[in-house]
Amino acid sequence: MSASTYGEKNCAITGVGQSKVSRGSPDTALTLTVHAAMEAIRDAGLTRADIDGIATWPGDKGDQSGFSPVGCAALQDALRLKLNWYEGGGEAPGQYGAVFNAIGAIAAGLCRNVLVFRTMYEATARKAAFANSLIKPGQRQSGGGGGGFSWFGPYWNYAAALQQSLFFNKYVHNSGIKPEQIAQISINQRRNASLNPAAIYRTPITLDDYMNSPRIAGPLRIYDCDVPIDGATAIIVSRMDVAKDGPNPPVRIEAVGSCMQYRNSWSQLDCLPTQAQPKVAEMMWSRTDLKPKDVDMAQLYDGFSFHTINWLENFGFCGLYEAKDFIEGGKRISLEGELPTNTGGGALSAGRLHAYGAVHEACTQLWGRGGDRQVKKDLHVVATSTAGGPLAGAMLLVKD
Amino acid sequence: MPNGASTITPPGAPARALPVVDYDSEAYWKGGADGRLHIYRCQDCKYFVHPPVRFCPKCEGLNVEPEATSGKGFITSFTINYKQWVPGLPDKFVLAIVRIAEQDDVQLVTNIVNCDPDTVTMDMPVKVVFEQHEDLFVPFFEPEANR
Numbered sequence: 001m002s003a004s005t006y007g008e009k010n011c012a013i014t015g016v017g018q019s020k021v022s023r024g025s026p027d028t029a030l031t032l033t034v035h036a037a038m039e040a041i042r043d044a045g046l047t048r049a050d051i052d053g054i055a056t057w058p059g060d061k062g063d064q065s066g067f068s069p070v071g072c073a074a075l076q077d078a079l080r081l082k083l084n085w086y087e088g089g090g091e092a093p094g095q096y097g098a099v100f101n102a103i104g105a106i107a108a109g110l111c112r113n114v115l116v117f118r119t120m121y122e123a124t125a126r127k128a129a130f131a132n133s134l135i136k137p138g139q140r141q142s143g144g145g146g147g148g149f150s151w152f153g154p155y156w157n158y159a160a161a162l163q164q165s166l167f168f169n170k171y172v173h174n175s176g177i178k179p180e181q182i183a184q185i186s187i188n189q190r191r192n193a194s195l196n197p198a199a200i201y202r203t204p205i206t207l208d209d210y211m212n213s214p215r216i217a218g219p220l221r222i223y224d225c226d227v228p229i230d231g232a233t234a235i236i237v238s239r240m241d242v243a244k245d246g247p248n249p250p251v252r253i254e255a256v257g258s259c260m261q262y263r264n265s266w267s268q269l270d271c272l273p274t275q276a277q278p279k280v281a282e283m284m285w286s287r288t289d290l291k292p293k294d295v296d297m298a299q300l301y302d303g304f305s306f307h308t309i310n311w312l313e314n315f316g317f318c319g320l321y322e323a324k325d326f327i328e329g330g331k332r333i334s335l336e337g338e339l340p341t342n343t344g345g346g347a348l349s350a351g352r353l354h355a356y357g358a359v360h361e362a363c364t365q366l367w368g369r370g371g372d373r374q375v376k377k378d379l380h381v382v383a384t385s386t387a388g389g390p391l392a393g394a395m396l397l398v399k400d
Numbered sequence: 401m402p403n404g405a406s407t408i409t410p411p412g413a414p415a416r417a418l419p420v421v422d423y424d425s426e427a428y429w430k431g432g433a434d435g436r437l438h439i440y441r442c443q444d445c446k447y448f449v450h451p452p453v454r455f456c457p458k459c460e461g462l463n464v465e466p467e468a469t470s471g472k473g474f475i476t477s478f479t480i481n482y483k484q485w486v487p488g489l490p491d492k493f494v495l496a497i498v499r500i501a502e503q504d505d506v507q508l509v510t511n512i513v514n515c516d517p518d519t520v521t522m523d524m525p526v527k528v529v530f531e532q533h534e535d536l537f538v539p540f541f542e543p544e545a546n547r
Contacts, residue, residue, distance in 0.1 A: 140417075140418050140419060140420045140421075141417055141418070141419045141420060142419075142420045148451070150419035150420060150425075151419070151451065151508075151509045152509050153416075153417045153418060153419040154416040154417060154418060154419070154533065154536075154538045155416075155495055155509055155510060155511050156414060156416075156481070156485075156489065156493060156495070156511065157495060157509070158485035158486065159483075159485060161483070162479060162481050162483070162485075162495055163495070165479035165495075166477045166478070166479055166495065166496070166497055167477070168479075169477055169478060169479045170476070170477040170522070173477075173522050214482070214483070215482040215483075216481075216482060216483045217479045217480065217481045217482060217483060217495070218479050218480045218482075219479075265451075267451075267497065267507055267508075267509045268450070268451070268505070268507050270505065272476065272477055272497070
């Protein structure tokens, strides 16, 4: 499986950066992005002059939702970068689409060091309005194609929590998972967050706390939902020969999963209980000799706890509908367990950094910077994943 | 009130956000004026095509036209909403994906109405019911047992 065939094998993450993450920032989204970007560039032992490409997902949304307020153009100008290539678009295998594009740009000989970033400003946006609403009052909903939200329009589909529960409730029905088992995801991540000074919510929660928390839409409770924040993450993806010159041991991108094999639609999705994850995971494993048993740690998407539950199964850490037993009691996924999962608290407790928090945490742990939450065993292989519904992307990261 | 339309949304409840309707989706959103649910169907191989497009992914035929269906279906998945996202929502309501009786892979997003949300179950048989909003006849589904 050579780098000439599999472009990701010639790429590595060489530096990471993150702004302060908060429930309401005094800084603008662009300033937060600059903080993350400069930290990542310096972490990789580089200067602005070394960055020859930038990529982000889904690009500047040009609205007040806070979902993606900063795109390539604003960051390029703020940092006065001189680039050979740039890309910021939303139709991609979830948030990691930007990384996959960076791999392509490196493989094409366009770039050596790509700055990949993701910025969210939803905490501030929500103070002004229910900004995340999927419904825009007073205007007819467009998007009539296969993936379009217009098909949800008249049905009071106000939020992703409500709409994605169509997947989660099907999963509950098929798997028989119980609330006290589902709870282990948020309990574990809150425990991890209590050891992470940068996390938003750091007070541990109990099973009683979970069971007594407000219901959102069946089967979701409030603790199953990620936390809107203001914050930005940046990572540097470098060509392997360049990566080897840096101060950090390269975190190699061993394999990716990026495929679109299901009906790519929020309403017509033909894999409701698993979401579009199984074939994406299958593709990732087909591009490496490593196996699920070789994975030391998992940083799994957790926009909702069920995404994490799904990924545990679809990556093959346990069988389909067996996650309920795998996570029972929370021991296996704890910092001391066989598969420490979402070790920084994840989006549920550290904040909705939208999958790039997971990459940042993977590198933090692989480079031994985890502080009180550092996993004690030797760490080399991390599985990481993004997105739900029809969107899914996966990466296997390796530090040799 | 036109044939088949009824009142579903309670007084004081939030407005229904309406979709942009185009040449292909018109049959779905306006066809309910005659009390029936219209879905695109390949006239050559009889495959239902939804969301509507004048191309059949089974036989590659272009002869695709709207057809009235039985209006019956089954609940493929659903969720009961509890959160008051905006003022005026019922304490509970059901968002669902219904597959039509004629073909499993035609999945319609809808609310299950005219019943206690707690009585809704997976695979429950349901039947279409329309509510008029402006020029559209919005399809909802109620338990088939209601009829």
